Amino acid sequence: MNHKLSTTNDDLKNTDQSTVRFYIETLEIDRLSALPFFEAGEKSFEGMRYFWQNREKNFTLVGLGNAYTIESNEENQRYTNVENQWKQLLQGVDYENLLQQPILFGSFTFDPKKGVSDEWSNFSHANFALATHQLVIRNEKAYVNTHIVSKQNISEEQISKLLAERDEIIHQAQVKGSKTYAKPVVNKMTEPFKEEYLKSISNVTDAIKDGQADKVVIARSLALRFDEKVDPTNVLTQVYNEQPESYLFGQENGENLFFGASPERLVSVKDGQAYSSCIAGSIKRGATKEHDNALGAELLNDAKNLQEHQYVVDMITSSFEDTCSSYTVPESPQLLKIRDIQHLYTPVEGYLNDGATILQMVEKLHPTPALGGAPRGKAMEMIRQYEPMNRGIYAGPIGWLNAEGDGEFAVAIRSALLQKDQAYLYAGGGIVADSEPQSEYEETLVKFRPMLRALGGKLNDE
Numbered sequence: 001m002n003h004k005l006s007t008t009n010d011d012l013k014n015t016d017q018s019t020v021r022f023y024i025e026t027l028e029i030d031r032l033s034a035l036p037f038f039e040a041g042e043k044s045f046e047g048m049r050y051f052w053q054n055r056e057k058n059f060t061l062v063g064l065g066n067a068y069t070i071e072s073n074e075e076n077q078r079y080t081n082v083e084n085q086w087k088q089l090l091q092g093v094d095y096e097n098l099l100q101q102p103i104l105f106g107s108f109t110f111d112p113k114k115g116v117s118d119e120w121s122n123f124s125h126a127n128f129a130l131a132t133h134q135l136v137i138r139n140e141k142a143y144v145n146t147h148i149v150s151k152q153n154i155s156e157e158q159i160s161k162l163l164a165e166r167d168e169i170i171h172q173a174q175v176k177g178s179k180t181y182a183k184p185v186v187n188k189m190t191e192p193f194k195e196e197y198l199k200s201i202s203n204v205t206d207a208i209k210d211g212q213a214d215k216v217v218i219a220r221s222l223a224l225r226f227d228e229k230v231d232p233t234n235v236l237t238q239v240y241n242e243q244p245e246s247y248l249f250g251q252e253n254g255e256n257l258f259f260g261a262s263p264e265r266l267v268s269v270k271d272g273q274a275y276s277s278c279i280a281g282s283i284k285r286g287a288t289k290e291h292d293n294a295l296g297a298e299l300l301n302d303a304k305n306l307q308e309h310q311y312v313v314d315m316i317t318s319s320f321e322d323t324c325s326s327y328t329v330p331e332s333p334q335l336l337k338i339r340d341i342q343h344l345y346t347p348v349e350g351y352l353n354d355g356a357t358i359l360q361m362v363e364k365l366h367p368t369p370a371l372g373g374a375p376r377g378k379a380m381e382m383i384r385q386y387e388p389m390n391r392g393i394y395a396g397p398i399g400w401l402n403a404e405g406d407g408e409f410a411v412a413i414r415s416a417l418l419q420k421d422q423a424y425l426y427a428g429g430g431i432v433a434d435s436e437p438q439s440e441y442e443e444t445l446v447k448f449r450p451m452l453r454a455l456g457g458k459l460n461d462e
């Protein structure tokens with residue numbers, strides 16, 4: 001079934017004030033798998049693809065190519081810039097009559113005040129795209145939107161060329177199906193700045209004891225080298241097979257693939273309702289059910305972890321207080337168990353005030369004290385001062401929004417940046433007055449594990 005929409009947007013004020021034309025066609029298909037579609041897009045769109053799947057596994061998104069990109073490097077304006085450009089682009093577009101709306105997918109870096117550098121030099125502080133070919137799999141049905149955004153008239157020839165390309169990609173994805181891949185071969189693994197990291201934990205706990213902040217999240221990285229260039233579809237397939245309980249994401253940017261499997265929702269908005277999650281406080285999984293339950297019980301009663309958690313609950317609750325007419329927060333945390341780790345978890349939900357948008361919520365919530373600290377401003381200063389690396393998109397918001405304003409953002413933790421034959425993995429932890437360097441170090445090892453496994457590496461204790 002095909003639904004077409006060709007439209008002209010006179011409201012879009014580009015720098016040269018010209019009119020923008022918009023062509024959208026939605027094709028509904030019975031069966032199409034996400035990663036084979038991602039793979040089939042390699043030939044034409046390598047470096048311009050994305051992949052997303054929500055935790056519940058009932059919403060999957062793949063984008064191939066950029067019909068339109070929105071980037072921003074303005075420190076204090078990046079959320080409003082993205083929001084305004086997206087709204088302007090869609091003004092006058094009758095998307096409500098489409099089977100599937102156009103979707104904007106992308107990410108924000110953790111801290112725009114930290115100059116983008118090192119392995120992150122290709123990334124803007126907000127990187128968003130409307131895909132040329134956008135696959136949505138929702139409730140077992142697949143929809144492929146093809147988008148053209150152009151300042152010139154869109155010709156029939158241009159449209160038929162793109163639709164032929166779409167049909168070829170779908171065909172390839174269907175006939176090839178899901179591939180099985182051998183894991184990448186790791187040649188070398190290093191822990192950059194390990195000593196600096198351990199020292200920073202003592203410095204930060206001292207500063208906290210001295211009353212300079214309540215909580216500060218400090219992170220570090222792990223660097224891998226492979227014997228050859230690693231295929232992005234390979235690592236996404238490993239993550240897909242190995243991390244079914246998490247949000248899964250991958251965003252290509254030229255020769256970079258930022259990817260991960262995060263348990264943590266920053267915010268989702270659906271029909272005026274907002275959902276967030278407080279996830280902070282961690283313990284490993286036990287090898288037996290008994291040991292696992294005992295570790296879980298220990299976590300639920302551990303003062304240091306409960307403190308780490310409470311700062312997050314307080315801050316997210318106050319954001320909902322500001323933006324919602326009503327909201328609910330359970331009184332005490334529950335356990336969230338994923339493959340390698342268990343966390344303290346408190347879900348928060350509420351009804352958004354009229355006019356409040358998902359990107360306003362993202363701006364308000366990011367960074368929660370699960371990734372930044374408390375109080376926020378002081379914690380961010382201390383991260384800039386003590387953390388011996390640049391986080392890039394790690395711990396930043398990643399996700400999507402549609403034309404009506406629904407959308408979802410995860411916190412991009414349990415993540416890594418793949419660059420051809422190299423990868424950087426990132427993990428951190430919440431430092432409070434009682435934190436100890438060695439046990440925080442070990443907590444980061446547990447948090448590295450999912451991405452390390454997907455990339456074919458392992459730690460000494462496995």
Ligand SMILES: C=C(O[C@H]1C=CC=C(C(=O)O)[C@@H]1O)C(=O)O
Pocket residue numbers: 217219264279280281282308343369370371413414426427428429430447
């Ligand atoms: C900063 C990370 O985790 C955060 C989320 C959950 C639990 C955390 C903790 O217990 O320290 C961290 O706040 C990370 O995975 O890199």
Ligand SMILES: [Mg+2]
Pocket residue numbers: 280281282308429430443
């Ligand atoms: Mg912790």
